[in-house]
Amino acid sequence: MAVPGAADAQDAPPVGAEALDPAKAAALGEAMRAAELWIDGQRRYRRIPAISAALVRGDATVWAKGFGTTDRAGRIPATPDTIYSICSISKLFTAVALMQQWERGTVALDAPIERYLPWARLADDPRDSVPITLRGLLTHSAGLPREADFPYWTGPDFAFPSQAQVRVAIREQTPLYPASTTWQYSNLGLTLVGETVEAVSGTPYADYVHANILGPLGLDDTRVGIPAQLYGQQMAVGWGALEADGARPEVGLFDPAGITPAAGFTASVADLAKFASWTFRLASSGEEEVLRPSTLREMQRVHYISPDWETSWGLGFSVRQEGGTTVVGHGGACPGYRSALMLAPSESMGVAVAMNAMDDPGGIARGIAALVKARGEAAPFDPVAGVDLADYAGVYSGQPWDSDFMLIPWAGGLTWLDPDAVEPARALWRLKPLGGDRFRVVTDKGAEREAVTFERDAAGQVRAIRRHANLSPRLRGL
Structure with missing residues (x-):
């Protein structure tokens, strides 16, 4: 579905659209044409160098496209296969890895984290608290600080700590809140989940994820880490927030190092779409694939809700209601990159968006879904002879x-x-x-x-x- 007038938008062949009846296929085509025009407009108005997006229905990627360019010179077009840092979407892969170990009986979600990581004992806290557990870490309700005690989100160097540095520094960190009392998003927490996977499996974290998740799902453009050799080529160059003069400063390449389980993955939207398809396929087939279907259901239901009822979380997945529909997924924000993965399990529909600038991929994802819904609900007008x-x-x-x-x-x-x-x-x-x-x-x-x-x-x-x-x-x- 090329968009005349938007020569820098790159298509991927839709898969599975042929399974729709002609009326639904036509409606989807009109909705996605509108989405393409709107996304490219958003990119131009917001001065976002590159956006890639994909729409999934059931086991098929029915639409995927890239907009803009990914290199400094503005010559390499974005495509669905462009690689971006997906930052905190990494947490979903870490959560899947942990739940594989839970299925095998090597971890208990409600056991104290020190059972698996004896070194992960924070500084003494005089406040009364229940133990910090894997369930608490997966739901961001363990009371941990948001970050390991290093200024790694500070540019221009973004000096992430090593795995060894994280392990040493945690002994001097104090919980922000008693466990299970407050929702506090924590990269430190999901880093500990990844450390647990490594400890109980006896396999380095990156090797484990590749062998047990990325490989089996065919996610060839998803990596545990940053592929520096592809930067400025298949991997998009990252850019910062929009300045008052309309410019965006370039953000240098970073290495997430010891925070990798929480924020260190890179991926294409084509691969994120495959991941979304896997979740729908697992739910509908009833057959084990990477996880048991019942385990995925457990991950995608609410396990913690904040005392003000404003925030709810599953095991790794965010879980919320939008217009009466349960939406699960995650967002990502790392220096120079933003991403969003939104899944509606009851509708078997998902949207993946990634961009190489600090902007709003979640808004783009919601806009795509809303256009698809609006076209599907639009009562068609009767044709009028002679009107083209x-x-x-x-x-x-x-x-x-x-x-x-x-x-x-x-x-x-x-x-x-x-x-x-x-x-x-x-x-x-x-x-x-x-x-x-x-x-x-x-x-x-x-x-x-x-x-x-x-x-x-x-x-x-x-x-x-x-x-x-x-x-x-x-x-x-x-």
Whole structure:
């Protein structure tokens, strides 16, 4: 599904779309065309060098695409196979590894962590507390400090500690809270989970994960660590937050070292999509693959909810409700990179997004899902003889009141798409074809409003849309 006018968007062949009936396939095609236009608009407005995204339904990646470029010179296009730091999404792989050991009976989730890591004893704390356990670490409710006691998120060097340094420093760290009383996100906690996997398996953490998770799932572009040899090539160069002048500073390459189980993985969205497909396949097949289906269900249910009921967490997975649907997954933020993996198990639908700048991949993921939902719920208009919707599709000027907007085919008519909107599905309004270059505005509640007309030039090409007597010029087609 190439997007004319967005030459720097790169496709991956959709897999599994042929399994949809024609109407659903057409609806998905229109939704993803809208998503492509919107994502590329977000990239341009926010000055994000590269974004890669994928949509999964069941066991298939039905759409995947890259936008922008990944190198300093702006010559290498982003694709679904571009590698990004996925930072805290690493925690999902660490959690899966730990739960494999739980299945084998080598760990108990509610045993004190010192049973497996005798050195992981924090400084004495006079407050009354239950023991720090693996369940507490997986749910970020163990009361641990957020970080090992090193300034590794401070640039420009991002000096991460070694594994040995983490082990020594923890003896001088004090819990922030008594265990099980407060939700406190902790990279230190998931680092200890990875250390536990290494201790009980007798295998170095990276080797264990590759042999027991990445290899069996065919995640060839997912690595435990940063592939420095691919930096600026298949791995995107990282960029920082947007400055007031519209620039983003380059962020140097970093080595997560001793914090790797919590934040050290790199991956492509194509591989994150495979991981998402595995979770849906495991749930539907009932057959063991890397984990037992019942173990994954256990990981994706709520094991801790904060006293204010604002935050809930599973075993490694975040767990929350969005519009009545349970959504699980994780986000990632490391210097120069952001990522998001959102899964709706009840719908067997997942979205993966990665970018090489400090911005909002979760917003992009939610926008993709919302556009798919909106198109699926859109009642189609009856066709009108002689109306070719492609004639009207294009980019129109909203100046001086607004930036450009787009009109695209949508369920038998057109819809207005704002590429600058944070929530694109909330900014949609539809145009119902009447014939003779006339359309009628239809609200999201189905109410019919005013008529609009399109004007053509001497060559018969649509040149503007007229609404309330005012014109918005058509700048180009799609």
